Amino acid sequence: MGQLLEQVVNGLQLGFVYALIAVGYTMVYGIIKLINFAHGDVIMVGAFVTFFGLVRGIPWPVAILAAMVACAVLGVIIERLAYRPLREKGAPRIAALITAIGVSLFLENFASLHIAFGPDHRQFPEVIPHIQWKLAGVTVTSIQVLIIVSTLLLVAILQLVVYRTKIGKAMRAVSLDMDAARLMGINVNQVIAFTFAVGSALAAAAGALLAAAYPQIWPYMGIMPGLKAFTAAVLGGIGSIPGALLGAVLMGQAEVLTAAYLTTDFKDAVAFALLILVLLVRPAGLLGKAGPEKV
Amino acid sequence: MALLECRNVSRHFGGLRALVDFDLTLEKGELVGLIGPNGAGKTTVFNVITGVFPPTHGDVVLEGRVLNAYKPYQITQMGIARTFQNIRLFKEMTVLENVMAVMHPRCGYGLLDAFLRTPRFVRQERAMQEEAEGLLERMNLADRRNEKAGSLPYGAQRRLEIARALATRPKLLLLDEPAAGMNPSEVGQLVELIRSVKQDFDLTVLLIEHQMGLVMNLCERLVVLDFGQIIATGTPAEIQRNPRVLEAYLGKAVGA
Amino acid sequence: MEPVEKKYTVTVPEKKFTVTIPRNAVISALVIVGLYVVLSLLRQQGVITPYWGLIMDLALITTISATGLSLIYGFAGQFSLGHAAFYGIGAYVAAFITKTYGATTVNFALGLAAGALAAAVIGFLVGLPILRLRSDYLGIATLGFGVIVKVLLDNSDKLSKTLGGSMGMLGIPRLTTFAWVFWLAVAVLLIARNLVNSSHGRVCITVREDEIAADIMGIDTTRYKMLAFTLGCGMAGLGGGLYAHLYTFLHPSSFEFLKSFDVLLIVVLGGLGSLTGTVVAGIGVVFLQEALRGVLGQQFLEWRGVVYALALIVLMILRPQGLMGGWEFSIDRLLQRRPKGGSARGAA
Numbered sequence: 001m002g003q004l005l006e007q008v009v010n011g012l013q014l015g016f017v018y019a020l021i022a023v024g025y026t027m028v029y030g031i032i033k034l035i036n037f038a039h040g041d042v043i044m045v046g047a048f049v050t051f052f053g054l055v056r057g058i059p060w061p062v063a064i065l066a067a068m069v070a071c072a073v074l075g076v077i078i079e080r081l082a083y084r085p086l087r088e089k090g091a092p093r094i095a096a097l098i099t100a101i102g103v104s105l106f107l108e109n110f111a112s113l114h115i116a117f118g119p120d121h122r123q124f125p126e127v128i129p130h131i132q133w134k135l136a137g138v139t140v141t142s143i144q145v146l147i148i149v150s151t152l153l154l155v156a157i158l159q160l161v162v163y164r165t166k167i168g169k170a171m172r173a174v175s176l177d178m179d180a181a182r183l184m185g186i187n188v189n190q191v192i193a194f195t196f197a198v199g200s201a202l203a204a205a206a207g208a209l210l211a212a213a214y215p216q217i218w219p220y221m222g223i224m225p226g227l228k229a230f231t232a233a234v235l236g237g238i239g240s241i242p243g244a245l246l247g248a249v250l251m252g253q254a255e256v257l258t259a260a261y262l263t264t265d266f267k268d269a270v271a272f273a274l275l276i277l278v279l280l281v282r283p284a285g286l287l288g289k290a291g292p293e294k295v
Numbered sequence: 296m297a298l299l300e301c302r303n304v305s306r307h308f309g310g311l312r313a314l315v316d317f318d319l320t321l322e323k324g325e326l327v328g329l330i331g332p333n334g335a336g337k338t339t340v341f342n343v344i345t346g347v348f349p350p351t352h353g354d355v356v357l358e359g360r361v362l363n364a365y366k367p368y369q370i371t372q373m374g375i376a377r378t379f380q381n382i383r384l385f386k387e388m389t390v391l392e393n394v395m396a397v398m399h400p401r402c403g404y405g406l407l408d409a410f411l412r413t414p415r416f417v418r419q420e421r422a423m424q425e426e427a428e429g430l431l432e433r434m435n436l437a438d439r440r441n442e443k444a445g446s447l448p449y450g451a452q453r454r455l456e457i458a459r460a461l462a463t464r465p466k467l468l469l470l471d472e473p474a475a476g477m478n479p480s481e482v483g484q485l486v487e488l489i490r491s492v493k494q495d496f497d498l499t500v501l502l503i504e505h506q507m508g509l510v511m512n513l514c515e516r517l518v519v520l521d522f523g524q525i526i527a528t529g530t531p532a533e534i535q536r537n538p539r540v541l542e543a544y545l546g547k548a549v550g551a
Numbered sequence: 552m553e554p555v556e557k558k559y560t561v562t563v564p565e566k567k568f569t570v571t572i573p574r575n576a577v578i579s580a581l582v583i584v585g586l587y588v589v590l591s592l593l594r595q596q597g598v599i600t601p602y603w604g605l606i607m608d609l610a611l612i613t614t615i616s617a618t619g620l621s622l623i624y625g626f627a628g629q630f631s632l633g634h635a636a637f638y639g640i641g642a643y644v645a646a647f648i649t650k651t652y653g654a655t656t657v658n659f660a661l662g663l664a665a666g667a668l669a670a671a672v673i674g675f676l677v678g679l680p681i682l683r684l685r686s687d688y689l690g691i692a693t694l695g696f697g698v699i700v701k702v703l704l705d706n707s708d709k710l711s712k713t714l715g716g717s718m719g720m721l722g723i724p725r726l727t728t729f730a731w732v733f734w735l736a737v738a739v740l741l742i743a744r745n746l747v748n749s750s751h752g753r754v755c756i757t758v759r760e761d762e763i764a765a766d767i768m769g770i771d772t773t774r775y776k777m778l779a780f781t782l783g784c785g786m787a788g789l790g791g792g793l794y795a796h797l798y799t800f801l802h803p804s805s806f807e808f809l810k811s812f813d814v815l816l817i818v819v820l821g822g823l824g825s826l827t828g829t830v831v832a833g834i835g836v837v838f839l840q841e842a843l844r845g846v847l848g849q850q851f852l853e854w855r856g857v858v859y860a861l862a863l864i865v866l867m868i869l870r871p872q873g874l875m876g877g878w879e880f881s882i883d884r885l886l887q888r889r890p891k892g893g894s895a896r897g898a899a
Binding site: 033034035082085086091093094095096097098099101102103104105106108109110112113114119227230231234265266268269272273275276279280283 | 853
């Protein structure tokens with residue numbers, strides 16, 4: 001039983017990191033109906049920026065914050081250069097999706113260049129003091145606590161922004177009906193840029209926390225977590241922030257428990273089998289609502 | 296036997312009751328108009344008849360056969376064709392291809408013929424092309440046959456939608472606002488077109504339209520819908536005088 | 552009253568049909584045979600070095616696989632990001648057969664057929680539930696399928712030692728020759744072209760253009776989506792089988808989902824709805840890559856990915872219709888003989 005609880009806690013560690021990523025995916029999808037493939041790679045950039053900060057002796061909270069700001073800017077730039085032109089042209093959804101794939105590939109490959117981060121795996125420095133507590137017979141590490149607390153904090157702040165601020169209201173309006181929002185005087189471009197900024201900042205935090213928990217970073221590190229987080233967002237109901245959280249926690253559990261009790265080899269396959277199942281059986285996700293197409 | 300019957304058809308979308316107790320009988324050869332204010336449920340009637348949504352209650356019956364469980368493409372192959380309120384042509388295909396594409400169920404050859412380019416393939420392709428070109432002639436689109444459907448002017452697109460619907464050799468033709476966006480002279484031409492096409496192709500026609508000129512001129516009988524329910528049926532003359540209809544369109548008179 | 556003249560009915564003449572082989576077909580055939588003869592000679596004489604011969608073979612194999620995706624996505628509009636998985640399935644099945652049953656020509660043919668068939672059948676089974684999904688979800692689902700296949704390939708040694716698992720499969724007999732690759736490429740393109748220029752092909756395109764409208768206009772969209780998808784996956788499988796017997800070594804990492812993006816780039820670059828574009832892009836990308844490798848050397852390998860990615864982005868923003876934009880090379884048009892009624896089947 002103790003073993004199971006340990007795994008559950010490990011699953012929570014993973015799940016909450018996925019949650020930070022999933023929330024960013026779901027926000028962007030909710031607002032412009034785009035699966036931002038590049039999101040996973042923003043995680044990677046966040047991890048690397050934090051790394052470079054830590055290596056220079058900057059205290060870790062500052063390093064993570066710096067990474068969040070840097071990635072917020074990156075997210076805005078990506079949106080402005082790659083996605084907005086297509087949106088303004090009225091290009092079909094698929095065009096934006098392919099562009100997103102392009103941006104993702106670009107980030108990965110550029111980061112691999114020797115003039116950038118380089119292709120090798122790097123060891124993330126251990127800056128979080130390693131403390132363990134025993135809680136109800138289960139070992140809980142300081143990193144796990146950090147992850148859970150930071151995620152809850154960040155998501156809580158996000159909920160506040162979305163539901164208690166003017167820009168949050170604008171975000172909700174744009175995600176419901178972009179044209180109507182525009183007609184109501186909302187600066188849609190600004191709102192979208194803001195959404196990207198926030199989502200990317202969260203991804204950066206996720207990257208830093210991921211690196212703290214699984215201390216290897218490399219240019220392709222963001223792909224799998226990104227895809228799995230997207231699965232989580234779909235599972236919970238794409239466009240719904242609480243859904244993303246729920247989905248991510250479930251994904252984390254599924255992955256860790258599969259690895260522990262079945263086999264590590266197939267854990268990735270299980271994650272995607274789950275995705276396909278959800279898409280086929282309940283595409284709206286657990287907390288989402290389906291919408292019929294107008295004929 | 297009537298060609299089409301809607302028996303007590305209702306269609307709900309969650310809490311929204313788009314159609315309530317909709318009854319309609321179409322005899323072969325009739326030209327009936329379906330009118331009502333925006334949002335009354337007229338396109339929903341078309342969607343239910345063509346199988347896009349099954350009725351929540353009630354039955355749609357074509358020549359005695361209940362259509363409820365069939366898929367849209369099956370219902371079309373049974374003889375019901377339609378045009379769309381927001382034109383839905385195959386934009387990147389040419390005018391000719393748009394018409395030929397929907398003739399596929401009776402193309403007369405199989406995949407193997409296509410791969411091997413058998414004589415049957417050549418023969419049937421030619422026959423289909425001739426038939427399609429005949430339709431385009433009829434609809435005054437023959438000289439545009441190689442243009443992309445998406446680049447056509449609006450009126451031509453509407454005519455192409457009708458040509459495409461006719462290419463499925465329907466018994467029943469549903470026209471969804473065919474005159475939308477047309478000026479009076481175009482509407483006049485359209486009235487003539489619909490009339491002659493109906494006669495030549497031996498069709499029954501159900502028409503949704505807002506342009507009263509067309510409706511009054513063309514339709515033998517009208518059905519008026521408001522909030523998903525039939526509020527009046529009758530000849531154009533009768534409907535014009537019906538107070539409930541006037542109220543539905545214009546609102547309650549002040550002081551009434 | 553006069554009888555109603557049914558203007559739209561055309562009766563098909565009942566006369567006997569003599570089979571005439573159109574002049575253009577003969578010309579095309581001669582050109583293709585001529586091309587084959589010339590290239591073979593050049594290779595034999597060493598004018599085309601073995602190295603470049605290998606590249607040429609790879610280019611044709613890539614084109615075979617890309618033609619499959621062109622049918623699936625360019626013509627039928629199904630956004631599949633799992634194409635590399637079917638390539639891999641074909642490769643492993645074909646290689647398994649020649650390694651297990653001996654390296655004969657017959658086994659090679661059987662292996663290729665089995666690989667293509669396996670890919671097609673699995674494509675069919677996967678397609679049945681998955682093609683219901685709308686484009687962005689379909690992309691993710693097929694991507695997921697690709698990941699699952701890679702994981703299975705990594706663990707394939709649990710099924711049979713021959714398959715090699717994550718160590719890879721070595722010692723596959725080198726049975727792929729220029730002749731095999733060339734004539735199979737011609738066959739695949741012929742099949743694709745004949746499909747596209749037929750009623751069945753037109754219907755596939757309507758599915759891409761407006762699936763709901765197609766459904767309402769009497770077309771069994773599911774059936775034709777499945778047709779394009781199954782056929783396309785089979786072509787990928789065929790390409791994989793040829794690839795296995797060219798490189799003689801297979802590793803699961805060659806078939807991971809990132810490789811699906813390579814094929815996607817080719818199809819998008821060539822232009823959706825243009826087989827000509829797919830061929831040009833397929834051959835072009837492979838040769839260009841080698842040329843750049845020669846010029847830039849080691850540096851190139853690093854930058855290849857960056858260039859690819861930028862190409863994709865710029866393409867989608869500036870010229871989403873790709874190089875050919877739905878334009879198709881037609882020998883009829885070239886020889887000015889009875890121009891076919893418009894071949895505008897591109898997608899923006």
